Amino acid sequence: MTSPAIKAERLQQRLETFADIGATPAGGVNRQALSPEDREARRLLAELAKARRFGVFQDAMANLFIRRSGRDDRLPPLLIGSHLDSQPTGGRFDGALGTLSAFEVLEALEDAGAQTPSPIEVVAWTNEEGSRFAPGVMGSMAFAGAADPAQWQSLAGSDGASFADELAATLAALPEAAMRPLGMPLSGYIELHIEQGPSLEKEGLAIGVVTGVQGTRWLKVTVTGEAGHAGTTPLPYRRDPMVAAVGMMHQLQASVMPSDADARLTVGRIATIPGSVNAIPKAVTFSLDIRHPSAGRLDAIVGDVQAICRAEGAKQGCSVEIATAFDMAPGVFAPEMIDTIEAAARRLSLPCKRMVSGAFHDALFLARVAPTAMIFVPCRNGISHNEAEYVEPASIRDGARLLLEATIAATTT
Numbered sequence: 001m002t003s004p005a006i007k008a009e010r011l012q013q014r015l016e017t018f019a020d021i022g023a024t025p026a027g028g029v030n031r032q033a034l035s036p037e038d039r040e041a042r043r044l045l046a047e048l049a050k051a052r053r054f055g056v057f058q059d060a061m062a063n064l065f066i067r068r069s070g071r072d073d074r075l076p077p078l079l080i081g082s083h084l085d086s087q088p089t090g091g092r093f094d095g096a097l098g099t100l101s102a103f104e105v106l107e108a109l110e111d112a113g114a115q116t117p118s119p120i121e122v123v124a125w126t127n128e129e130g131s132r133f134a135p136g137v138m139g140s141m142a143f144a145g146a147a148d149p150a151q152w153q154s155l156a157g158s159d160g161a162s163f164a165d166e167l168a169a170t171l172a173a174l175p176e177a178a179m180r181p182l183g184m185p186l187s188g189y190i191e192l193h194i195e196q197g198p199s200l201e202k203e204g205l206a207i208g209v210v211t212g213v214q215g216t217r218w219l220k221v222t223v224t225g226e227a228g229h230a231g232t233t234p235l236p237y238r239r240d241p242m243v244a245a246v247g248m249m250h251q252l253q254a255s256v257m258p259s260d261a262d263a264r265l266t267v268g269r270i271a272t273i274p275g276s277v278n279a280i281p282k283a284v285t286f287s288l289d290i291r292h293p294s295a296g297r298l299d300a301i302v303g304d305v306q307a308i309c310r311a312e313g314a315k316q317g318c319s320v321e322i323a324t325a326f327d328m329a330p331g332v333f334a335p336e337m338i339d340t341i342e343a344a345a346r347r348l349s350l351p352c353k354r355m356v357s358g359a360f361h362d363a364l365f366l367a368r369v370a371p372t373a374m375i376f377v378p379c380r381n382g383i384s385h386n387e388a389e390y391v392e393p394a395s396i397r398d399g400a401r402l403l404l405e406a407t408i409a410a411t412t413t
């Protein structure tokens, strides 16, 4: 038996092949959750798995599992992977890098004829992004028992599609994948991902050993005023929800992040009703994505946000409703898995640091059911959720080599 080794060219080629599925003219991908493109990517991964005689399974959330047997198949598997869905104008590496690197690890073990004590499974989680169907990390949340998928049955997507129909079509598209129940005992979970921020590149580090994930709150703000004629309604007679919403956004941007360097606040989606050029809108809705590593600070910021929105609404005589669309507490990873990854990075002489993830990941929910940690690699200028996302081939190779090394260590300790 030779030592298992990552074939960096094969992995690079795979990343390119998958980037063709849902490719956008600007060089990114649009492979949103449960779309035909997502199905095509899942199918390709399942075919690659069958060609290597690995087992292929899916569960009721269409989480896709690829299994390589261990010496004792009754032992709980070690799970490695990420997601294959993307943002609408997403990059080629967010999710795909972790999933395809995990598959490369299985292939490297297979090429070397290496036996692992327990099985190893690659996973591609369903709907990590939450852009087409909110919330995100649905597949891993349901797998970890942190949410009942029944609540999403009547959900409609940003394109009007039915979640239930799209999930059923996705499951039906892989008839050869054996169905298994949601959730199972695991010996651990390791996810490789791009950092999606600038720190590793700036500090010249090859690897981030991720110790946890900051908290996220998604709010939907609905500001209701009075519809009116754009040409005839003088200022004193207006209750314009757009003016109120702009005031809210301005105040929020001027206060939340400037007063707390660890806070993040983003308005990513805005809609007006009825959305007519020559009508004062009746209502405006917008999304807020708010993040902080401290649960207490996150609560406090959400309190401030609510106060600012109500005050700005009142100035325009508008009512304000604020609904929570997603609430994810900060998560802390398992010290033993963090140590395993860090020690593996040292053995490979990869310069690394410990860090908290600014983005949420499926690992957040896996951490509730198994010893979990993540590996980050740098991406150019920290750019992600953007078609320009780019990862140097050397970083891809470093990340995959470390995933292999950590996987072997985690299955043998």
Ligand code: GLV
Residues within 6 Å of the ligand: 128, 129, 136, 358, 359, 360, 361
């Ligand atoms: C996941 O994509 C996130 O928004 O952190």
Ligand code: MN
Residues within 6 Å of the ligand: 083, 094, 095, 128, 193
């Ligand atoms: Mn991702």
Ligand code: MN
Residues within 6 Å of the ligand: 087, 094, 129, 385
């Ligand atoms: Mn993402």
Ligand code: MN
Residues within 6 Å of the ligand: 128, 129, 359, 360, 361
């Ligand atoms: Mn993500």
